[in-house]
Amino acid sequence: MTESRFLYVTYIRASAAKIFAALTDPEQNKKFWGGYSQQSTWEKGADYSIVSADGSAWDTGKVLSIDPPRHVSVSWLHLRDAAMKAEGASTASFDLEPMGDNLTKVTLTHSVGVSPSKLIAAVSTGWPMIMASLKSLIETGEALAMPAG
Numbered sequence: 001m002t003e004s005r006f007l008y009v010t011y012i013r014a015s016a017a018k019i020f021a022a023l024t025d026p027e028q029n030k031k032f033w034g035g036y037s038q039q040s041t042w043e044k045g046a047d048y049s050i051v052s053a054d055g056s057a058w059d060t061g062k063v064l065s066i067d068p069p070r071h072v073s074v075s076w077l078h079l080r081d082a083a084m085k086a087e088g089a090s091t092a093s094f095d096l097e098p099m100g101d102n103l104t105k106v107t108l109t110h111s112v113g114v115s116p117s118k119l120i121a122a123v124s125t126g127w128p129m130i131m132a133s134l135k136s137l138i139e140t141g142e143a144l145a146m147p148a149g
Helices: 016-024 026-032 082-086 118-140
Strands: 004-012 037-040 047-051 057-067 071-078 090-098 104-112
Touching: 004 118, 016 026, 016 037, 016 071, 016 090, 016 104, 016 118, 026 037, 026 118, 047 071, 071 082, 082 118, 090 118, 104 118
Parallel strands: none
Antiparallel strands: 004 104, 037 047, 047 057, 057 071, 071 090, 090 104
16 A cells, blocks of 8 residues: 655653643643644544634544553544545554653654655644644743744
8 A cells, every 4th residue: 555654753851641631632732733722532433623723623533542641543634625635534643652750752653545645745844843832832831933824
């Protein structure tokens, strides 16, 4: 099967539990994700969506697997761009690996069964800013200012 994949690894000076909480709490999401948030009950099989500040869903899916505070994986169908939506559901996974008392390796993998993929091209420019903003929020208490558009 042909696949497109985006992989991002960072290290955050915090516990896996603190990072996992930020990833799964809509109020914290809004701080590091430019007003967007991930909405779910975070149980396997539960609905999942990424919602803008005005309440509009941009992406929807299901929680595929979850093992707090070490792992969460969701299916992800983009709703706004017809070409990206036509590629079908992708998978976004976060893996958190404690590296000591207060350091966690965070690995984000986003993949789809299409190559080349317009979705993966798009998320590969968005994820680095979102992850840098998450790191900044957790380590300094302030998220990055997200550029408009």
